[in-house]
Amino acid sequence: MPEKAFCLDEKFRELLIAxxxxxxxxxxxxxxxxEELVSKIFLKLDELLGKSTLEHDLATFGDxxxxxxxxxxxxxxxxxRAHPRKSRRQREMQMLRKQKRxxxxxxxxxxxEERTGLRALWRDLKAKQSVLSRAESARKRRSQKKRTPEYFFKDPFQIVRHLFQQSRSDTLTAQKEELEAYLRKIYSDPERERPLEDVEGLVxxxxxGVKFNSKPPTLCRENSID
Incomplete structure (x- = not known):
């Protein structure tokens, strides 16, 4: 079989499998x-692959x-999967957003002269929406708090990995020597051993006036504190 035809057959079979x-x-x-399914498969294979070549058997067996x-x-x-139905609060919030727009x-x-009244109505709608939004946020927090233990007991390692694994935004392609030179330039100070000079104008x-007393406390001192 030519190589080109073999490649086309492979692509066609991959498309069929997909x-x-x-x-x-x-x-x-x-x-x-x-058992009935296996017997039917054997009969079908004997019928279609009775006297064919090995290459043909291997190519068509799975199909x-x-x-x-x-x-x-x-x-x-x-x-x-049906779309989740919106609750009464969510429908009311959607209606308030439309009214505000x-x-x-x-x-x-x-x-x-009419804008003052319309602005007052808009503020009233905004206050109602704020109350509903706080209630909806509290409901979502309660639901999340309830689902978190279930997720943890189902797959604790995945939860811990998700909490502590940092997301990678890109792949580092710099060489080790280049990276070390950059870090040395940014985080090192070549004059760190040099003492600082007096700052002009510093008071x-x-x-x-009294020397610091570094002696241990005495009994008289303790009695005076009591």
Missing amino acids: KRQKIHFPPTSEVKQW IVNQKCLATLGAKQYRI DLKKQMKAAPV WPSAP
Whole structure:
């Protein structure tokens, strides 16, 4: 077989595999159903691959098994996930946001004497929305607080990894010597051993009038404190 035709066949088979439907296999406890499926597959393989070459058998074996399983058991059906219904509070917040947008448009087109009343209505709607937003945020925090222990007990290592693993924004491509030279230039001071000179205009405090007493406390001192 020419190399070009072989490449085309491989690409075609990869495309077929990518578009294969998932099969609705029975549970492993259904031994009888599995035995019937295996016997049907063997009969189909004997029928189609009876006197073919080894290369042809290897190329079509997977497709035959897949098609026979699909015809016998059917494709796996997926339920379409419905969009979550909005709560009463969320619907009310959405309505308030729409009313605020409409009022802003009216304020831009309204005469000057009407803008004061429209602005008061807008502030009233904003106050109502703020109350609802705080209540909705509290509900989300309670829900998150309730779900966090469930996630932790389900996969604690993943939770800990997510908490402490820092996200990587890019890949470091600099050489080790270049990186060390840059860090040395940024974080080192070549004149750190040099003493600082007196600053002009700096006022020095006068010497203390009483010498500091560094002796240990005496009994008289303790009695005076009591």
